[in-house]
Amino acid sequence: MAKKHSxxxxxxxxxxxxxxxxxxxxxxxxxxxxxxxxxxxEYLTQMHNPNNAVEFDNLHSYFFTDAGTVKAxxxxxxxxxxxxxxxxxxxxxxxxxxxxxxxxQLLQRxxxxxxxxxxxxxxxxxxxxxxxxxxxRMQTLRGNYMSMIFQEPMTSLNPVFRIGAQVxxxxxxxxxxxxxxxxxxxxxxxxxxxxxxxxxxxxYRMYPHELSGGMRQRVMIAMALACSPKIIIADEPTxxxxxxxxxxxxxxxxxxxxxxxxxxxxxxxxxGVIAEMADYVVVMYAGRVVEKGxxxxxxxNPSHPYTIGLMASKPVVGKKVDKLYSIPGKVPNPIxxxxxxxxxxxxxxxxxxxxxxxxxxxxxxxxxxxxxxxYYDRKAGE
Amino acid sequence: xxMTAGTEEAKASKTNVLEYDPQYILQVQNLKKYFPIxxxxxSRTVGHVKAxxxxxxxxxxxxxxxxxxxxxxxxxxxxxxxxxxxxxxxxxxxxxxxxxxxxxSHEELRHxxxxxxxxxxxxxxxxxxxxxxxxIIGEAVREHGLVPKAEFNDYIDQVMDNCGLQPFHKDRxxxxxxxxxxxxxxxxxxxxxxxxxxxxxxxxxxxxVSIQAQIINLLKDLQEQHKLTYLFISHDLSVVEHISDxxxxxxxxxxxxxxxxxxxxxxxxxxxxxxxxxxIPIPDPxxxxxxxxxxxxxxxxxxxxxxxxxxxRCAGCMEICKHEAPVQKEIEPGHxxxxxxxxxxxxxxxxSAKPAxxxxxxxxxx
Numbered sequence: 242m243a244k245k246h247s248x249x250x251x252x253x254x255x256x257x258x259x260x261x262x263x264x265x266x267x268x269x270x271x272x273x274x275x276x277x278x279x280x281x282x283e284y285l286t287q288m289h290n291p292n293n294a295v296e297f298d299n300l301h302s303y304f305f306t307d308a309g310t311v312k313a314x315x316x317x318x319x320x321x322x323x324x325x326x327x328x329x330x331x332x333x334x335x336x337x338x339x340x341x342x343x344x345x346q347l348l349q350r351x352x353x354x355x356x357x358x359x360x361x362x363x364x365x366x367x368x369x370x371x372x373x374x375x376x377x378r379m380q381t382l383r384g385n386y387m388s389m390i391f392q393e394p395m396t397s398l399n400p401v402f403r404i405g406a407q408v409x410x411x412x413x414x415x416x417x418x419x420x421x422x423x424x425x426x427x428x429x430x431x432x433x434x435x436x437x438x439x440x441x442x443x444x445y446r447m448y449p450h451e452l453s454g455g456m457r458q459r460v461m462i463a464m465a466l467a468c469s470p471k472i473i474i475a476d477e478p479t480x481x482x483x484x485x486x487x488x489x490x491x492x493x494x495x496x497x498x499x500x501x502x503x504x505x506x507x508x509x510x511x512x513g514v515i516a517e518m519a520d521y522v523v524v525m526y527a528g529r530v531v532e533k534g535x536x537x538x539x540x541x542n543p544s545h546p547y548t549i550g551l552m553a554s555k556p557v558v559g560k561k562v563d564k565l566y567s568i569p570g571k572v573p574n575p576i577x578x579x580x581x582x583x584x585x586x587x588x589x590x591x592x593x594x595x596x597x598x599x600x601x602x603x604x605x606x607x608x609x610x611x612x613x614x615x616y617y618d619r620k621a622g623e
Numbered sequence: 624x625x626m627t628a629g630t631e632e633a634k635a636s637k638t639n640v641l642e643y644d645p646q647y648i649l650q651v652q653n654l655k656k657y658f659p660i661x662x663x664x665x666s667r668t669v670g671h672v673k674a675x676x677x678x679x680x681x682x683x684x685x686x687x688x689x690x691x692x693x694x695x696x697x698x699x700x701x702x703x704x705x706x707x708x709x710x711x712x713x714x715x716x717x718x719x720x721x722x723x724x725x726x727x728s729h730e731e732l733r734h735x736x737x738x739x740x741x742x743x744x745x746x747x748x749x750x751x752x753x754x755x756x757x758x759i760i761g762e763a764v765r766e767h768g769l770v771p772k773a774e775f776n777d778y779i780d781q782v783m784d785n786c787g788l789q790p791f792h793k794d795r796x797x798x799x800x801x802x803x804x805x806x807x808x809x810x811x812x813x814x815x816x817x818x819x820x821x822x823x824x825x826x827x828x829x830x831x832v833s834i835q836a837q838i839i840n841l842l843k844d845l846q847e848q849h850k851l852t853y854l855f856i857s858h859d860l861s862v863v864e865h866i867s868d869x870x871x872x873x874x875x876x877x878x879x880x881x882x883x884x885x886x887x888x889x890x891x892x893x894x895x896x897x898x899x900x901x902x903i904p905i906p907d908p909x910x911x912x913x914x915x916x917x918x919x920x921x922x923x924x925x926x927x928x929x930x931x932x933x934x935x936r937c938a939g940c941m942e943i944c945k946h947e948a949p950v951q952k953e954i955e956p957g958h959x960x961x962x963x964x965x966x967x968x969x970x971x972x973x974x975s976a977k978p979a980x981x982x983x984x985x986x987x988x989x
Contacts, residue, residue, distance in 0.1 A: 483858050556864065
């Protein structure tokens with residue numbers, strides 16, 4: 242793997258060498274994906290816990306760029322239990338979205354590749370390892386078993402097709418019962434009603450530009466729910482929306498989740514939304530999980546210095562502070578990560594061991610895990 | 624923004640003309656901005672989008688006023704109209720230091736621009752990609768001849784230093800900076816002219832939480848150093864509560880409620896404000912949510928509902944709300960609300976001078 246320790250500048254020669262090496266790696270991985278008629282046994286696997294809808298196990302997703310390898314996701318492990326909501330928080334660029342895109346196999350290929358680890362998807366009677374599923378088979382999984390609500394409703398809908406046509410397409414593509422056109426239309430209208438669009442017949446014939454941001458997001462949700470997926474990935478579903486609309490959308494997501502008994506993986510950087518929606522919280526920083534636990538544990542007892550800083554830097558209504566806390570420094574360069582704890586340079590709670598290797602995961606309780614040297618001795622005491 | 628009895632009396636005596644009160648840097652009365660909708664073969668004006676439809680407030684020197692509301696409610700337009708950035712106003716008055724902004728000639732306005740500045744919403748699209756940062760910040764300074772040529776470089780260095788930028792950043796281009804750094808450049812650009820009044824149009828909504836905190840702290844520090852007055856437009860209520868002294872809540876072009884931050888957050892009066900505040904997510908999983916979820920979406924500003932514009936979504940809607948527009952009332956000292964629910968409450972301002980009655984007449988005349 243090409244690893245350059247230059248500060249920003251690369252000579253043309255070096256850049257060419259890197260891209261040559263990248264091509265070697267990516268074309269090999271691409272061949273794997275594009276194979277036809279792969280026997281199912283190759284990607285069948287066993288869930289570690291049958292109550293989980295998805296298990297991320299030591300996932301590594303890298304981007305092979307001409308400037309070097311970006312380790313966007315670098316060893317992420319967490320579970321999404323059936324019927325629960327897992328919130329993933331972190332700054333932009335910390336790998337939240339890449340984690341979810343890896344699950345959907347929607348990484349920008351060929352540069353973006355899953356190079357290591359497993360993502361186990363529970364299909365009920367069997368389980369698949371998403372990292373090994375060929376593209377061909379993947380298309381039947383997307384939509385039916387998992388689907389995604391994208392970040393920006395303004396740009397994720399096609400402006401030249403009517404809303405109805407766009408939702409119809411999803412149903413027609415993934416449906417195996419051979420529904421007629423009328424049936425599909427009826428189902429689309431029912432879906433639009435389900436997500437709280439009052440004038441569903443009218444909206445069916447509208448173009449995206451005729452709808453407001455909240456309505457577009459509802460359409461996106463309708464598309465995502467079209468085939469009753471087992472897992473819904475909501476990638477910042479409310480970031481572009483106002484608080485009142487946000488409240489509506491979150492209510493809607495919660496109700497729909499209960500209706501079709503699926504799990505939600507909620508990606509956001511708004512801690513308020515997480516507190517309200519999530520059962521479990523995963524805090525990511527620079528491509529790694531720094532802390533995870535139940536929502537109560539994370540909010541009552543944030544343990545990683547990054548989580549603590551994140552909580553302190555958000556103004557809260559009703560709490561008066563003179564000066565907001567801000568985490569000093571900035572995220573390390575993703576191409577050239579340090580070999581010690583990634584947060585050390587910004588951390589105000591460093592202890593002696595911090596210059597050592599990246600800290601391993603310490604269990605504070607059966608569900609609460611944190612990667613930080615501050616808790617090493619506590620582990621020893623237990 | 625505290626409308627004292629004094630200004631009210633002055634207004635009552637000369638119903639329509641605002642009188643300059645030196646404690647206020649900015650006085651806005653019944654400001655209106657309609658955008659024409661063109662249609663038909665010869666693109667006639669077939670209607671108007673009432674983006675700002677009667678906004679009245681006063682802004683005290685050295686304070687921050689937060690302006691909140693849903694997207695499309697006219698927050699940004701209000702900010703721009705005050706700065707005379709979107710053509711002519713449709714009606715009302717904007718007094719900046721006692722001077723009507725829309726009466727100025729082109730040359731006078733150019734000078735005034737150094738006193739009023741704006742920080743735009745999106746730091747990714749509001750900086751010219753072809754100019755180095757030093758030029759972005761210094762262009763207006765040189766154009767207005769604020770500092771002698773010999774001191775120019777030192778001046779820019781100092782402005783950048785104030786905003787947390789290093790001198791060597793001067794020769795770099797905007798694309799080399801992260802979002803937070805770019806927002807600092809935008810702030811430095813606005814402050815280089817040494818303004819008195821800055822409109823901050825959602826300066827932190829495009830940024831991450833930890834960067835947000837840095838920028839908010841920077842804005843607060845700069846306010847203390849330079850005695851700045853801010854109009855802080857945002858839809859993030861927790862940020863507004865943190866930074867503002869007074870808060871105005873807008874709905875569909877109207878300022879439905881305004882008062883001191885304390886009053887508004889402790890005791891919201893207007894049903895829309897109540898719904899808005901109940902929707903704020905609280906970062907505590909154990910917090911009880913007593914959420915008022917508003918039904919429907921914001922009506923079109925081209926064809927707003929008759930009477931109170933909020934009546935279509937209001938839980939406490941009464942018969943009168945459907946055909947008569949409510950007028951602004953002062954419920955507590957400095958706490959104004961526009962709602963029929965408070966018709967019976969004693970109007971403090973009316974008690975002193977009856978401007979409410981005068982305003983109704985004015986509204987009806989239009």
